[in-house]
Amino acid sequence: MSKKQNDGLSRRQFLRGSALTAAGTTILNSGLLAHAESPTSNAVGPGPVPITLRINGKDHDLSVEPRTTLADALRDTLHLTGTKVVCDRGACSACTVWIDGIPVNSCLTFVLDVGQREVTTIEGLGTPDHMHPVQAAFVEYDAAQCGYCTPGMVMSTAALLKSNPNPTLEDVQHAVSGNLCRCGTYPKVFAAALAAARKGA
Amino acid sequence: MIAKFQWQDARTVQDAIAQLDGTSMVKAGGIDVMDRLKEGLDSPATLVNIRTIPGLDQIREDATGLHIGPMVTLDQLDKNETVRASYTALADAAGHAATPHIRNVATVGGNILQRPRCWYFRNEQFHCLKKGGDRCFAQDGENEYHAIFGNQICAIVHPSAVAVALLALGATFEVTGKRGERQVPSEQFFVRPDEDVHREHTLAADELLTAINIPKPASGTRSAYMKLGEKESFDWPIAEVAVVLGARPGVVLGAAAPVPWRAVGAERILAGNPINEDTARAAAKAALQGATPLRNNSYKLPIFETIVRRTILAAARA
Ligand SMILES: Cc1cc2nc3c(=O)[nH]c(=O)nc-3n(C[C@H](O)[C@H](O)[C@H](O)COP(=O)(O)OP(=O)(O)OC[C@H]3O[C@@H](n4cnc5c(N)ncnc54)[C@H](O)[C@@H]3O)c2cc1C
Numbered sequence: 001m002s003k004k005q006n007d008g009l010s011r012r013q014f015l016r017g018s019a020l021t022a023a024g025t026t027i028l029n030s031g032l033l034a035h036a037e038s039p040t041s042n043a044v045g046p047g048p049v050p051i052t053l054r055i056n057g058k059d060h061d062l063s064v065e066p067r068t069t070l071a072d073a074l075r076d077t078l079h080l081t082g083t084k085v086v087c088d089r090g091a092c093s094a095c096t097v098w099i100d101g102i103p104v105n106s107c108l109t110f111v112l113d114v115g116q117r118e119v120t121t122i123e124g125l126g127t128p129d130h131m132h133p134v135q136a137a138f139v140e141y142d143a144a145q146c147g148y149c150t151p152g153m154v155m156s157t158a159a160l161l162k163s164n165p166n167p168t169l170e171d172v173q174h175a176v177s178g179n180l181c182r183c184g185t186y187p188k189v190f191a192a193a194l195a196a197a198r199k200g201a
Numbered sequence: 202m203i204a205k206f207q208w209q210d211a212r213t214v215q216d217a218i219a220q221l222d223g224t225s226m227v228k229a230g231g232i233d234v235m236d237r238l239k240e241g242l243d244s245p246a247t248l249v250n251i252r253t254i255p256g257l258d259q260i261r262e263d264a265t266g267l268h269i270g271p272m273v274t275l276d277q278l279d280k281n282e283t284v285r286a287s288y289t290a291l292a293d294a295a296g297h298a299a300t301p302h303i304r305n306v307a308t309v310g311g312n313i314l315q316r317p318r319c320w321y322f323r324n325e326q327f328h329c330l331k332k333g334g335d336r337c338f339a340q341d342g343e344n345e346y347h348a349i350f351g352n353q354i355c356a357i358v359h360p361s362a363v364a365v366a367l368l369a370l371g372a373t374f375e376v377t378g379k380r381g382e383r384q385v386p387s388e389q390f391f392v393r394p395d396e397d398v399h400r401e402h403t404l405a406a407d408e409l410l411t412a413i414n415i416p417k418p419a420s421g422t423r424s425a426y427m428k429l430g431e432k433e434s435f436d437w438p439i440a441e442v443a444v445v446l447g448a449r450p451g452v453v454l455g456a457a458a459p460v461p462w463r464a465v466g467a468e469r470i471l472a473g474n475p476i477n478e479d480t481a482r483a484a485a486k487a488a489l490q491g492a493t494p495l496r497n498n499s500y501k502l503p504i505f506e507t508i509v510r511r512t513i514l515a516a517a518r519a
C-alpha cells in the first residue's frame with residue numbers, strides 16, 4: 001500500500017469499507033485510483049462548485065460545473081493551453097496530462113474526479129528556458145510537424161522514462177501507442193525518446 | 202455540450218446503492234460514461250462516483266480462486282503477476298484493450314458494463330431499435346464491424362474484451378442491490394437481443410457489480426487471448442478470442458455477437474482430443490459453424506478461423 005493511501009485512511013477504515021478484503025489475505029495489488037480523496041461528500045452541482053486543483057506544484061482555486069472536463073478546466077478556465085484537445089474522445093491522447101504522475105486523457109476526466117491529486121501538464125514539465133530533457137530532445141530531433149500531438153507525445157514519453165529510464169524502441173512504441181500523429185512523425189518521436197533516455201532524462 | 206448533472210461521491214457500497222434510481226448513473230473510471238454524455242446518449246440527473254468507495258480496487262487469490270474488485274483497472278490486471286501466471290487470457294485481454302492511458306483509468310467493472318460501440322447506436326441522430334426505435338440500421342447499412350452470430354434482431358458486437366476472457370475462465374459476478382447480494386454466472390449475465398434488445402446485461406438500475414470471482418483453475422489448465430484489429434497500435438478488435446485448455450475447455454469469441462459468444466462446437470472438439478495442429482484446425486472450423494454474416498462482414502470468418510486456431514495453439518504452448 002502506498003504512503004498516501006495510509007495517510008488518508010486508517011487500516012481499519014480501509015478494511016471496513018472493503019467488500020473483498022478478508023482478514024489474513026494478501027493484497028496483491030492496490031490501484032492508482034484508490035488514492036483519491038474527493039473534495040466533497042454530498043451531492044454537488046449541477047451549478048458551479050468551488051474546488052482547489054493542484055497543478056504543476058501550485059494550488060488553483062476555481063469554480064467548475066460537474067460536467068466540466070479536466071481538459072476544459074485547464075484550457076478555458078486556467079488558460080493552460082499547452083494541453084491540446086483533438087478528438088475529445090480518448091482516441092488520440094493529444095490531451096495527455098499526469099495525475100499523480102500517471103498519464104491519463106484529460107478529455108475523459110471529470111475535473112471533480114481529480115480531488116487532491118496532483119496534475120502535471122506540459123507547462124509543468126519544463127519551460128522554454130529550462131526544458132525537460134524530453135522536450136529538448138523533441139526540439140533537437142525535429143519531432144514536431146504541425147505540433148498538435150506534441151504535448152501529448154512528450155507527456156507520454158516523459159512518463160515512460162520516469163518508470164523505465166532505459167527503454168527499448170518497443171517500450172517507446174508501446175508507451176505512445178495511444179498517441180496519434182496525423183503528420184506521421186513517429187520515427188522522429190521514437191528517436192527523440194531514445195536520445196532523451198541516453199542523456200538520462 | 203454535456204447536459205448538466207449533480208455529482209455525488211459515494212463512500213460505501215450501500216451509500217451508492219441508496220443513490221441509484223432510474224435518474225442516476227454509476228461512474229467508475231468514467232471513460233464510457235464521459236463518451237455517452239458527450240454524445241448525448243444519456244442525461245442523468247446525478248452521477249454517482251464509486252471511485253471514492255475504499256477497497257473495491259483489490260485483486261486477491263485464495264484457495265477458491267481469484268477475487269477481483271470492480272474498480273481494479275485494466276492496467277492492474279495486465280501487470281498483476283498472479284493474473285498473468287494463472288489467468289493469462291484475462292491479463293492479455295485487459296492489456297490489449299484500448300490505449301495505455303485509458304487502461305490506467307478504465308475499470309474491469311466498467312469494461313464489462315460499457316455500452317456497445319455500434320456507430321448507429323452511438324450516433325444521437327439514429328433512433329435505433331436498441332434506443333427504443335423501430336429498426337436496426339446495421340441490418341442493411343454499414344455493417345463491416347458488426348456481428349456474425351446472433352445478429353438477426355440487433356447486430357451490435359459486445360464491446361468488452363475482459364468479458365470474453367471471463368466467460369472462458371468460468372467467472373461469476375457478485376451483484377449487490379438494496380435487498381442484498383446475488384451471484385450470477387458470467388454465462389447468464391449477458392442478455393441477447395432476442396431476450397431484451399434494450400439491454401446487454403442483467404444488472405438492474407439500482408444494483409452494483411461488487412466483485413468478479415474466477416474459480417481456481419485445475420492444475421495443468423492454460424489459457425490465451427488474441428485480438429486482431431486494423432491497426433497494429435491500439436484499435437478496437439475486428440476479432441478476438443479467449444481459449445482455456447484443461448478439464449473444462451473454453452472458447453469464447455468477442456467482436457462476434459451481441460454477447461460474448463461461446464463456441465460450443467470448438468469446445469467439444471477440444472474436450473475429447475489431444476491438442477495439436479489438426480485438432481486446433483478442426484476446432485477453429487467448428488467455431489464458425491452457424492455464422493450468419495451480413496453484407497459487409499463475411500471477411501471476418503477466415504480471420505476468426507485463423508485466430509481461433511492460433512489462440513488454441515498459443516494456449517497449448519503457454
Ligand atoms: C479509444 C478507445 C478505445 C477502446 N478500445 C477498447 C478495446 O479495444 N476493448 C475494450 O474492451 N474496450 C475498449 N474501450 C472501452 C473502454 O475499455 C471502456 O470504456 C472502459 O473499460 C470503461 O470502464 P470505466 O471504468 O471507465 O467505466 P465507466 O465509464 O465509469 O462505466 C461504464 C458503464 O458501467 C457502469 N458501471 C461501471 N462500474 C459499475 C459497477 N461496479 N456497478 C454498476 N455499474 C457500473 C456505468 O454506469 C456505465 O454504464 C475503448 C475505449 C476508448 C475510448
Ligand code: FES
Pocket residue numbers: 084085086087088089090091092093094095096105106107108
Ligand atoms: S483529445 Fe483526449 S484523447 Fe484525443
Ligand code: FES
Pocket residue numbers: 143144145146147148149150180181182183184185
Ligand atoms: S506533428 Fe502534426 S499531429 Fe503530430
